[in-house]
Amino acid sequence: MLVTAPSATASRPKVSIRGAAKQFGKMVALQGVDLELQENSFTCLLGPSGCGKSTLLNMIAGFAEPSAGQVLVDGLPVKGPSADRGVVFQEYALFPWRTALDNVAFGPMLKGRGKAEQQEIARRYLALVGLAGHEAKYPGNLSGGMKQRVAIARALANDPSVLLMDEPFGALDAQTRETLQEELLRIWEQDRKTVVFVTHSISEAIFLADRIVVMATRPGAVKEVFDVEIPRPRERSDPEFVRLEREIKLLVRAEVQKLGVI
Amino acid sequence: MSATTLTPDMAAAERPPSPWPRRLADAGMRCLAILIFIAIWSVVSLGNQYLWKFFNPLLLPTPIDVVRAGIEAVQTGELQANIVASMRRVIQGFGIAAIAGIVVGLAVGTWRPLEKLVEPMIELLRPIPPLAFLPMMVLWFGIGEMSKIAFIAYAAFFPVFTTTVEGIKFVDPVLVRAASSLGASRMDLFRHVILPAATPSIITGLRLGFGLSFFVIVAAEFIAADSGLGYMINDARTFFLVSQMLLGAVVIGLIGFVVNILLRGVEGWLLRWRVATRG
Numbered sequence: 001m002l003v004t005a006p007s008a009t010a011s012r013p014k015v016s017i018r019g020a021a022k023q024f025g026k027m028v029a030l031q032g033v034d035l036e037l038q039e040n041s042f043t044c045l046l047g048p049s050g051c052g053k054s055t056l057l058n059m060i061a062g063f064a065e066p067s068a069g070q071v072l073v074d075g076l077p078v079k080g081p082s083a084d085r086g087v088v089f090q091e092y093a094l095f096p097w098r099t100a101l102d103n104v105a106f107g108p109m110l111k112g113r114g115k116a117e118q119q120e121i122a123r124r125y126l127a128l129v130g131l132a133g134h135e136a137k138y139p140g141n142l143s144g145g146m147k148q149r150v151a152i153a154r155a156l157a158n159d160p161s162v163l164l165m166d167e168p169f170g171a172l173d174a175q176t177r178e179t180l181q182e183e184l185l186r187i188w189e190q191d192r193k194t195v196v197f198v199t200h201s202i203s204e205a206i207f208l209a210d211r212i213v214v215m216a217t218r219p220g221a222v223k224e225v226f227d228v229e230i231p232r233p234r235e236r237s238d239p240e241f242v243r244l245e246r247e248i249k250l251l252v253r254a255e256v257q258k259l260g261v262i
Numbered sequence: 263m264s265a266t267t268l269t270p271d272m273a274a275a276e277r278p279p280s281p282w283p284r285r286l287a288d289a290g291m292r293c294l295a296i297l298i299f300i301a302i303w304s305v306v307s308l309g310n311q312y313l314w315k316f317f318n319p320l321l322l323p324t325p326i327d328v329v330r331a332g333i334e335a336v337q338t339g340e341l342q343a344n345i346v347a348s349m350r351r352v353i354q355g356f357g358i359a360a361i362a363g364i365v366v367g368l369a370v371g372t373w374r375p376l377e378k379l380v381e382p383m384i385e386l387l388r389p390i391p392p393l394a395f396l397p398m399m400v401l402w403f404g405i406g407e408m409s410k411i412a413f414i415a416y417a418a419f420f421p422v423f424t425t426t427v428e429g430i431k432f433v434d435p436v437l438v439r440a441a442s443s444l445g446a447s448r449m450d451l452f453r454h455v456i457l458p459a460a461t462p463s464i465i466t467g468l469r470l471g472f473g474l475s476f477f478v479i480v481a482a483e484f485i486a487a488d489s490g491l492g493y494m495i496n497d498a499r500t501f502f503l504v505s506q507m508l509l510g511a512v513v514i515g516l517i518g519f520v521v522n523i524l525l526r527g528v529e530g531w532l533l534r535w536r537v538a539t540r541g
Contacts, residue, residue: 063439083445093440097458097535106454107444138535158444 012075014039014194015060015162019069022055028219029055032069035213035222039161040192044199044209046248048256052220053198054166060196061087061164073162083107086155086193090167092147094139100126100150101135107158125153128187145176152184156191163193169204181207185232202248206241207234214248217255224251300325323505328512331505340494345513347489348479351407355414356475360468363419367426367467371460372452377427384423392417393481405486410479417478418471425470429463430456462536465529472525476518 013036022030030052037043045053058064059071062081071078073085081087094103104122113121126135129149139147148168155163169177181204188195199205205212209228216223226248230240304324311319323331335341370377396413403409433456441455483492491510498506 061439061443063443081439081442083443085443087440087443089436089440091436093434093436095437095440095455095458097461097533099535106441110445110447110450110454140535154444164443 012039013037014041014074015196016072016075017056017060017069018072020056020059020066020071021068022052022059022064022220023067030066030220033222035225037194037196037211039194042188042195042197042208042210044197044205044212045215046199046202046205046212046252047215047220047223048200048217048252048259050220050259051215051217051255053215055220056215057164057166057196057198060162061085083110083158084160085162085164086158086160088148088151088155088163088165088168090170092139092144092151094147094150094154096139098138099135100131100137100139100142100146103139103150104153104157106154111158121157122153125157126150128156129153130183143176144172145180148172148180149183152187156187156193161194163195165195165197167198167200170199177204182233184208189232202245202252203236206230206244206248207236212248214251215255216258218258223255320502320504323508327505328508331503331509332512335494335506335509341509341513344489344491344494344510345517347487347493348483348491349517351410351482351490352414352472352475352479354407355411355479356418356472358411358415359418359471359475360422362415363422363467363471364426364464367423367464368430368457368460370423371427371430372456384420388420388424392478396478396482396485400486409486410482410490413482414475414479418475421470421474422464422467425463425467426460429460429467432463433459462533465532469522469525469529472521473518476514476521480514 015035015037017033017035020030020033021028033056045056047053055064059066060073060078062078062085078085095106098106101119101122104125105118108118108121123132123135126132129152131146131149131153134142134146139150142150152168169180172180185208197205197208206228212226212228213222214224214226215221226244228244230238230244234241236242304326307319307322307324310316310322311324332341366380370380392413395416399409399413399416403412437455437459438451441451446454479490480492480495483490484496487493491514495507495510498504498510
């Protein structure tokens with residue numbers, strides 16, 4: 001099921017993707033995607049590289065335009081990036097010439113907040129991601145996990161209604177990765193943004209998401225959508241977790257095989 | 263970054279500055295190298311004068327002679343006047359080059375149509391040694407200050423311009439994306455992302471340009487000047503005052519050395535975030 005039936009409360013979808021496709025020259029990166037993401041939901045786009053999951057995220061972010069179809073946020077077509085859709089990148093994308101505090105204060109600064117207010121907001125969000133006391137450090141002096149914490153704080157400090165995360169924990173080691181997954185859920189439960197999270201880790205997707213969109217390769221498309229109903233906090237050894245993991249693994253493996261030798 | 267951070271407190275390595283004894287040893291080695299150089303110079307000069315008499319001793323005075331010439335030139339006030347004259351030209355010419363190089367570089371780097379127009383012109387002029395234009399500059403701007411300032415400005419423009427354009431071209435696109443997803447307008451992007459990201463490159467260009475200014479002012483003062491360190495050297499040549507010629511060279515070297523230290527200090531301060539990244 002790609003389109004969720006309107007519930008009794010009939011909440012309007014936060015993000016609607018209608019027949020969105022993306023072509024780069026002759027290469028079809030993404031074909032006819034239809035998705036509706038409810039407000040305050042946590043969606044994972046899952047698939048091997050080349051399935052167009054980052055392309056889809058970039059279209060929601062406004063970095064790329066669909067070649068066909070539409071991407072709507074709050075019912076309005078996306079026209080370029082906006083402060084209402086925060087993005088967290090795999091490469092952290094911190095400004096190396098700004099301290100952790102000034103990185104987080106970037107959004108409030110652009111909004112023309114006073115210096116004191118900027119700093120106050122930045123301090124609050126750095127504390128939220130567990131980096132109180134590291135305000136004056138430059139990104140060059142932070143570890144990968146800490147950089148990504150700063151990047152998350154920076155996106156949240158702008159108070160966007162949608163948070164887009166493009167394999168944010170992909171470059172981190174296994175332990176840091178799991179810690180940050182837990183922290184991300186803790187933060188998300190306090191202040192439920194609509195999250196779209198791109199990953200190729202099945203266990204990461206099951207651990208985090210309300211909904212997992214498994215993507216197909218060649219061409220990129222939506223293959224299957226899973227609603228994860230395991231109550232949080234989820235245990236990776238939980239039988240339902242393991243069963244879902246196995247089911248998705250088979251799906252993803254079939255997609256990887258389409259790519260041939262990798 | 264290898265640190266496996268479970269908690270953010272397990273901070274990434276913050277390198278302590280190199281310990282004092284090692285720095286002292288480094289400085290000692292440098293001084294020793296300079297002393298050895300002066301010793302070789304003295305030996306060649308004095309040895310030639312008194313022992314093997316290979317060439318006219320007037321051609322290579324001893325370091326002491328040069329120092330003596332320096333003291334004399336300071337006492338007459340000639341040396342200070344010449345330093346001031348040269349520095350004034352360098353600062354004015356370099357100032358023009360820096361402003362023009364950065365402004366044109368920023369414009370060309372951010373606006374593609376302009377790049378297509380300007381780049382070929384620059385590429386045409388750049389391989390020509392600036393010195394080739396010196397006689398023309400004298401014709402155009404006369405033998406006064408103007409020709410020298412214009413000449414320095416012309417020569418120093420290229421490194422500043424080129425590094426500014428390069429700096430802008432190599433701004434990490436993901437930083438631009440990050441800023442625009444935080445709500446940055448085109449103007450914000452320029453001011454808060456492109457400019458700071460290009461700063462290291464621009465500073466390198468300024469240092470190169472300043473070095474070049476110094477390089478060409480001496481040549482300019484050989485040709486048409488009645489003051490300045492280049493004039494001092496050339497004037498000494500006419501009177502066969504080799505110590506004074508060497509004095510001019512030594513003073514230029516010393517000024518270059520001091521200025522480079524100052525510029526590196528400014529660079530280190532402006533790019534203090536980058537120091538943290540090193541190592």
